[in-house]
Amino acid sequence: MPLRLIAVHAHPDDESSKGAATYAKYVAEGAQVLVVSCTGGEAGDILNEQLPEPARSRAHRDMAGHRRTEMAAAQAALGIDHVWLGYHDSGLPDAEKGETVRPGTFATVPITTSAAVLVRIVRRFRPHVMIAYDENGGYPHPDHIRSHEIAMEAWRTSGDPTAYPEAGAPWTIDKLYYERTFNPDRFRAMYAAMAERDPDAPELAEMATFLERFEGREDLSTSHVHVAEHLAARDAALRAHASQVPTDSRFFFWPPDVVAAIWPTEDFQLVESRVPTTLPETDLFAGIHEESA
Known part of the structure; x- marks a missing residue:
C-alpha cells in the first residue's frame, strides 16, 4: 500500500499556490495525495482581467461551476485525488464597512458538523500525513481559519473510536504539518x-x-521538500485557475532557473508527530515505515 498525504484547503486554487509542487513530487514517487477543498469558491471574484470570453461570461453566470471546471484541470495537472467538503464560500467581509459573514456559509457552520465530514474522509483515505493551515489560516480569511479548526479536530479525533462513530473505522494520522510556502x-x-x-x-x-x-x-518552517523538478506541474495547476491567476502573473511565476538555484524547496512546519523524526527534514514521510501504509 502506498504512503498517503491529505491536504486541507479552503478554496479551489489554494492547493495550487500552497504546496502544489510537493503534491506532484509525491504522486510521481508513488504516494497518494488527496486534496480537500472545504468550499467551492463561489464568493470569489474574477481576479484575472485577461480572462477571455466566453470564460468570463460563464464565470459571471455560474462561478461555482466555473471553479469546479478549473479545479478539475488543476487536479489533472498535479495527478492528485480531490474531494469537495461541500460548504459554501464565506467570502471576505469588510470589517470597516460593518460586513459580517453570511449565515449558512462555511465559517458559520459548527466546527463539529463540518469536522464530521472531514473525519469521514480521513477514515476512508487513511492518510499518514496531514497538511493544514496555521491558527491564522495563513491569512485571516474566515474560511482559512475554519479550515484550520476542522483539520485540527480531525487530527485529534480521527483515531478515537468514541468520536464521530458514524464516520467509519478509526484511523490515526502520523504527522501534522502547517504549510509555510509564503515564509x-x-x-x-x-x-x-x-x-x-x-x-x-x-x-x-x-x-x-x-x-x-x-x-x-x-520563519517557522522545519521541513523542506526539494521540488525544482515539479515546478512545471505546479505552474500548470496555477494556470488552470485562470479566473484567479493571470497566466503571466510575475508574482506566482518566478523564473524557474532562479527558483531552482536560490530556493528549490517548498516549506512546511512539523507541528505534531506520532512517530520519531529528526528536524530539519527533507521528507514529510520521514519516520513513517512503508509497512504501516
Missing part, C-alpha cells in the same frame, strides 16, 4: 536574487509589499 526567508532570498538579476523587474514592487508584511515575522 519570510524565502521571500527575502528570492527578492535579493531577482533584484540582482533585474533591478527594474516589475514583480519586485509586489514582493516588497509582502516583505513589509513579513517584517519581524519568524
Whole structure:
C-alpha cells in the first residue's frame, strides 16, 4: 500500500499556490495525495482581467461551476485525488464597512458538523500525513481559519473510536504539518536574487509589499521538500485557475532557473508527530515505515 498525504484547503486554487509542487513530487514517487477543498469558491471574484470570453461570461453566470471546471484541470495537472467538503464560500467581509459573514456559509457552520465530514474522509483515505493551515489560516480569511479548526479536530479525533462513530473505522494520522510556502526567508532570498538579476523587474514592487508584511515575522518552517523538478506541474495547476491567476502573473511565476538555484524547496512546519523524526527534514514521510501504509 502506498504512503498517503491529505491536504486541507479552503478554496479551489489554494492547493495550487500552497504546496502544489510537493503534491506532484509525491504522486510521481508513488504516494497518494488527496486534496480537500472545504468550499467551492463561489464568493470569489474574477481576479484575472485577461480572462477571455466566453470564460468570463460563464464565470459571471455560474462561478461555482466555473471553479469546479478549473479545479478539475488543476487536479489533472498535479495527478492528485480531490474531494469537495461541500460548504459554501464565506467570502471576505469588510470589517470597516460593518460586513459580517453570511449565515449558512462555511465559517458559520459548527466546527463539529463540518469536522464530521472531514473525519469521514480521513477514515476512508487513511492518510499518514496531514497538511493544514496555521491558527491564522495563513491569512485571516474566515474560511482559512475554519479550515484550520476542522483539520485540527480531525487530527485529534480521527483515531478515537468514541468520536464521530458514524464516520467509519478509526484511523490515526502520523504527522501534522502547517504549510509555510509564503515564509519570510524565502521571500527575502528570492527578492535579493531577482533584484540582482533585474533591478527594474516589475514583480519586485509586489514582493516588497509582502516583505513589509513579513517584517519581524519568524520563519517557522522545519521541513523542506526539494521540488525544482515539479515546478512545471505546479505552474500548470496555477494556470488552470485562470479566473484567479493571470497566466503571466510575475508574482506566482518566478523564473524557474532562479527558483531552482536560490530556493528549490517548498516549506512546511512539523507541528505534531506520532512517530520519531529528526528536524530539519527533507521528507514529510520521514519516520513513517512503508509497512504501516
